Amino acid sequence: MATPILAQPDVDSGLRPVPVTNRNGVLEILRMRRDPFSFADEKRLRFGEVSGMNALGIRMVTCSGPEAANEILMNKDRAFANAPAWSYFIGPFFNRGVMLLDFDEHRHHRHILQQAFTPKVLKGYMDEMQPMIAERMTRFPTGKVLMLSEFKQLTLDVALEVFLGLELPKPEADRLNKAFIETVRAGVAFVRKPVPGGRWWKGVRSRKILEDFFYEHIPAKRAEQTPDLFSVLCHAESDDGDRFTDEDVVNHMIFVLMAAHDTSTITMSQMAYHMAKHPEWQQRAREESLALGEHLTYDDLASMEAIDLIMKESLRMCPPVPAQPRMAIKDTQVQGFFIPKGTMVVVPQMANHRRRDIFSHPDMFDPERFSADRAEDKAHRMAWMPFGGGVHKCIGLYFGQMEIKTIMHHLLRGYEWSVPADYVMPMDYSALPVPKDKLPVTMRRR
Template sequence: MTTTERTTGTTLRDIPGDAGPPIIGYTLQFAGGKLTADRTRYDKYGPVSWSRAFGRTWISAQGPEAAGAVLSNRDHAFDSGPGWSFLIGPFFRRGLMLLDGPEHHRHRRIMQEAFTAQRLAGYLEPLNETLAAGIAAWPRTGSLAFYPAIKQVTLDVATRTFMGAQADHEADRLNRAFVDCVQAATAPIRLPIPGLRWHKGLVGRRLLENYLRPQLAEKRAGDGNDLFSALCHARSDEGEAFSDDDVVNHMIFLLMAAHDTSTITLTSMAYYLARNPEWQERCREESFALGTEHVAYDDLDRLVALDLVMKESMRLVVPVPGVIRRANKDTELLGYRVPANTMVTAQLWTVHHLEEFWPDPERFDPGRFSEERREDKVHRNAFMPFGHGVHKCIGMYFGGMEVKAAMHQLLQRYRISVPAGYEMPVDWTSLPRPRDGLPITLHRL
């Protein structure tokens, strides 16, 4: 990559890096998630480096300055849509994350009507009921593969809260469709060959569309309190509304984002609470102190210890470990030249694991986020589990509400444990998940 002169006359530096193995570059490592939770390139090249994968040049932005600059996008040089579309476009097309500029602003403004405080409070009752039914089906005592169990519960929550429907015989097919769509994002062979990841993702997308589209007329005619109805009826201040295609596209993306990220957060929280019984007991005492099996909306802020554990778990296992952008013009990043049309990844895992911002970064220590310490404030971009800038997660408050409500119920029913010395093996392909399903032991209280 050659040095160039900007129109201002400022010389920009070459980006350090390497292409990797001939022809394939780092495609297999990228597809297998081996570049996600890894700071090798940061240690070797610094916060900005380049590599080759999928036949393209990729620039990696690691650390709070580099990743924050990409996501804040002050020069409007980094587009989200063309970046994410390369990975997930066929499966989550025109979801909010895949829009930019005025169109993104318009869609986000309309969609915000579905995530007001009043709407969130309305979602909590059916959410609590669905959580209770799901958790009640678990064994009273004994072993449980936590990840698949909680993933089914969060999908049931999303189905009821977002669509006003009870989980039915379609639940397993929907869950599989979402998994296939997400995992197709990093498929090394990006062709519709039956049996391979890319083809499975396309089939999953069709199933989701065929499930949602027939329900549009009823949702538009009704007055339901679910998110599907809210999107059908949402209007901007100027009276703008979503088309049928808009509603379907946003529902598919939100259903995926809501239940996948909540599943990941709940799984990592269960793991760390099982390994750290003192924090588990502290959170349990808070929940019992509320005196209610189902948390109320106004009580969420009283679960202080649970909030600390949630944040620390999201720091250690960030639900979306990398964010994709594409440069729409020649620009710069920390003084390095970035050519137009280059793919850029903001590596959020690295941001959360640098010892210069997080002392002893691999240690589970929820106290980092306490008012006395606030390590997350040592740098404005030190903690970004929901992203940053105009594309910051629109459902972050819904997600936090769901996670706290679920853990509040779980901790009042069970004490959870894992064997001494157990370490959860994380598969970072697409989104993080435990390779072994996270086997925990339940002890009924």
């Protein structure tokens, strides 16, 4: 029986048609969420690097490998767009965030937004967050601790202070946290209409909560310049004197706060898990942090070799954003396969990070693969890409690494943690990848 294809290319084009699975698309997505690595291996074995399926009302083509990632993300022919792809998943909830803009408009907004992430501004954020994190870590719980929950609360506290410049009462902070969680989870809802009680409905409701919160505080932020991101965005100007409107500020704040909050939480949960399973790495990183002293400066970050290796390997094994979707806005090709206009293409960086042709023993935790003498991540510019690539590469990646290293520095100096020898962290891949059990560890003060 012939394999179904996505669309037949012109005979003269020299392009191949994309093979398509004839299985139920929704069931395929459920399989992918249960075990993305086995799913990716099975698809590549059956179809090769490029294959498609029809699901959730769209044509979706997975393009595996770093070469395909490079074609799509570098986008030299301007054939792929972010907005129509990401908007399908999160558009109603993170409308017009920087990741959901394209081409000239994206470049214009990113140019203004970049002023919030210059080295000088990052040092100001570091000065704000370092004493706050140090103080919070003195009150970190001991005994049986759910690390995902603790990291989520801590990163929210950091975001509220460094990004918003606000101290909120706990009920208000909890309300915002719940709103962010519901907006993220809404993007993977199967029922994509605001049916009361459903994920989509909760996401729409939570987006309104976030909008109301930011609009309420804009007048005060416009009136006075303060070191926080919220104020920086209210006062930032382009070289031509262009400034963000109130609507722009709200859209970017909701997106950036979500992105910083969730990605840092996921990364630190992975790091904590691997350091619990590999206590020799936990101790190596601790000795490094003890040598640096309690007060961490921006310039100290570059010398944190062990934490840097652990962080990179954790990001390889579980990138917080597991895939990069793009929409073909004209007929085009990827790796010699015909991609018709209106097709969503997906770069599966989570699966790409486990490729045996790039990484030795890819399912093994091995931070030394990022050391200068091995540098497995340098095999290809898209071999390791937890922050995406091309013009849409994560604008906050240096802030995220700064926050993660600062938190882990203080955690290592003050505490030791462990898990049972036979414990394997169960993962939930239904939205962003998080531990189903919130990563329970035994925490002890040193």
